[in-house]
Amino acid sequence: MSDRVAITVSSHIAHMTLTRADKMNALDPAMFEAICGAIDELSAMPDLRAVVVSGEGRGFCAGLDLSNFSGDSEPMDLMPRTHGFANVPQQIAWGWRTLPVPVIAAAHGVAIGGGLNIISGADIRIIHPETRCAVMEMRWGLVPDMAGYPLWRGNVRDDVLRKLVYTNAEFSGTEACELGFASETAGDPLARAMSLAEEIASKNPHAIRAAKRLSNALADSTDEALLLAESAEQTEIIGKPNQVEAVMSQMEGRPAAYPDIPRSLSQATFE
Numbered sequence: 001m002s003d004r005v006a007i008t009v010s011s012h013i014a015h016m017t018l019t020r021a022d023k024m025n026a027l028d029p030a031m032f033e034a035i036c037g038a039i040d041e042l043s044a045m046p047d048l049r050a051v052v053v054s055g056e057g058r059g060f061c062a063g064l065d066l067s068n069f070s071g072d073s074e075p076m077d078l079m080p081r082t083h084g085f086a087n088v089p090q091q092i093a094w095g096w097r098t099l100p101v102p103v104i105a106a107a108h109g110v111a112i113g114g115g116l117n118i119i120s121g122a123d124i125r126i127i128h129p130e131t132r133c134a135v136m137e138m139r140w141g142l143v144p145d146m147a148g149y150p151l152w153r154g155n156v157r158d159d160v161l162r163k164l165v166y167t168n169a170e171f172s173g174t175e176a177c178e179l180g181f182a183s184e185t186a187g188d189p190l191a192r193a194m195s196l197a198e199e200i201a202s203k204n205p206h207a208i209r210a211a212k213r214l215s216n217a218l219a220d221s222t223d224e225a226l227l228l229a230e231s232a233e234q235t236e237i238i239g240k241p242n243q244v245e246a247v248m249s250q251m252e253g254r255p256a257a258y259p260d261i262p263r264s265l266s267q268a269t270f271e
Contacts, residue, residue, distance in 0.1 A: 004034035007041065012049035012205075013197045014042055021057025026065035027114045032088050035118075039095035047260035049205050050197040051103045053096070053122060054190050059109025061118060063136050078145065086147060089114075094147035096121035097216060100209045102200050106193035107173070107182070112136050116181065117146040120155075123212065124196060126189040127182040131173035135161075139168040154219055155180040204242045205261055210234075 006017045016038050018025035025031070042051055055061055076089070083091040084098065092114070096103040105122035107115070113136035119125045127133075137144045144165060152161055156179055164171070164179075176182040186192035200208060210233040217229055237243050242258050249256035 002030065002034040002037070004031045005038045007038055009045070009048075011198070012047055012201045013052065013194070014045065014048055014050075015052045015054070015194070016042065017053075018055040018061060021055075023065060024057065024059045024062035024110060025055040025115070026062045027092070028065040028067075031065075032092055035092040036083065036088060036095065039091065039099065043099055048099075048101050049201040049208065050101055051096075051099060052106060052190070052193045052197050053103060053118070054106040054193065055108070055115075057109075059115075060105075060107040060111045060131070061115025062110045063113025063115050064140075066140070089145065090147040092146065093117040093121040093151060096123075097151070100212065101205075102197075102208060102212055104193040104196050104200075106189035107131055108189050111173075111176075112170075114146050116176075117144070117148045117151070120148060120151040120181065123215070124193075125182040126184055126186050126193045126196070127173040127176055128187065128189050129172065129174040129177075129185040131176070132170055133173065133176045133181065134168055134170045135164045136168050138165060150219070152181070202256060204237070204246045204256070205258055206240065206242050207237050207246070209261075210237060 004018070004020055006019050008015045018031070018035075020026065020028075020031060042048060078087050078089070080087060082088055083095065086094045096105075096118075102123040103121070104124045104126065105119035106126050107119050108128040108131055110132045111119055111127065112132060112134045116133055116135060119127070135144055135148065160179055163169070171179065173182065173185055177185050184192075214226070214229055214233060217226060221229065245256050245258060
């Protein structure tokens, strides 16, 4: 990959690691490009069933590396949509939602600013209770602009989010879980994330991908559209070999054996 991220794949599970540990995995231009590239690479893996995202070293991600964004540098043009609905900074968080399989983030140490946004893009967010978190942008006279708002909508209470944005107040991993930024706390977030990924990878991969599509549609679909989408997804699953295998493996008390998903069916994304 690069000197910013690494990807390993085993048993249908991809583990993407931020590897700029000497800088607490802070985000510089090379890191933005590397994460976007990793998302592209993962989206092209047809037999993937789950993704785990973590950071090396003492923290998950300390947000922007301000040494690379001095007042003398030309501001990035944020208006072009370079990745579907998103620009490059937004893609490092929003991009996890566009992958067809569940993504689990494992955060420890710090998840500040852009780091908090990255984990917010995951389907499931595991965080160490003592992790330092903050919606940091207002400290630098900015507004959150890395897809935080659409990702936090429905998870974090509106007035609480406003307070944290306006004040850039720091909160812990335990508080992140209570407030809706994280799914659960764990003493070893990576081990817990990998365990969850293994459980997800053992399910019918067609049903898991369909469930993610339905989950992605929750935020802005009407009841009518969601009811129709449920029926359409189930029609494509029920009675098919993998669904039958799910039932038989349970009845016979054995692990299910699912074939890989053909590449032609693996590219559906959410934009």
